[in-house]
Amino acid sequence: MKYRYIAILVALVSVVSVHAAEADKHLFILSGQSNMAGLDPDISFTPAVEAAFGKENVIVVKDALGGQPIRRWYKAWKPAEGAEPKATGDLYDRLMKKVNAAIEGKEFASVTFCLDAR
Numbered sequence: 057m058k059y060r061y062i063a064i065l066v067a068l069v070s071v072v073s074v075h076a077a078e079a080d081k082h083l084f085i086l087s088g089q090s091n092m093a094g095l096d097p098d099i100s101f102t103p104a105v106e107a108a109f110g111k112e113n114v115i116v117v118k119d120a121l122g123g124q125p126i127r128r129w130y131k132a133w134k135p136a137e138g139a140e141p142k143a144t145g146d147l148y149d150r151l152m153k154k155v156n157a158a159i160e161g162k163e164f165a166s167v168t169f170c171l172d173a174r
Contacts, residue, residue, distance in 0.1 A: 083115050083164045087129070087151050088172030090122035095172075117158045119151040126173065 084105060086097055095101070095118075102116050124147060127133035131145030 083167045086118040092120035092172035093122040
């Protein structure tokens with residue numbers, strides 16, 4: 057599992073680093089379930105994107121919670137049958153609250169969303 061994240065990170069940095077010299081700030085949003093919840097971006101992810109874009113040009117926002125149903129990230133989720141659950145989209149709202157606080161007053165050359173949906 058760890059190597060999968062490293063491979064994704066290398067591919068991501070390779071693709072977006074082409075534009076690093078032309079762009080200013082880059083936002084990386086990390087969200088999802090168990091695997092993302094267990095990921096510490098400060099160990100490998102954040103240093104890698106800071107090396108590619110410059111520390112002052114990178115903002116990383118992470119919000120993840122393992123073992124949760126997709127309906128908690130998707131506000132328009134409806135069950136195939138039966139009563140609708142009380143909580144739909146609450147984790148999306150939580151994530152966006154963190155993102156909005158981090159980006160206030162800033163403009164970005166790119167936004168990258170990394171999701172683990174397992």
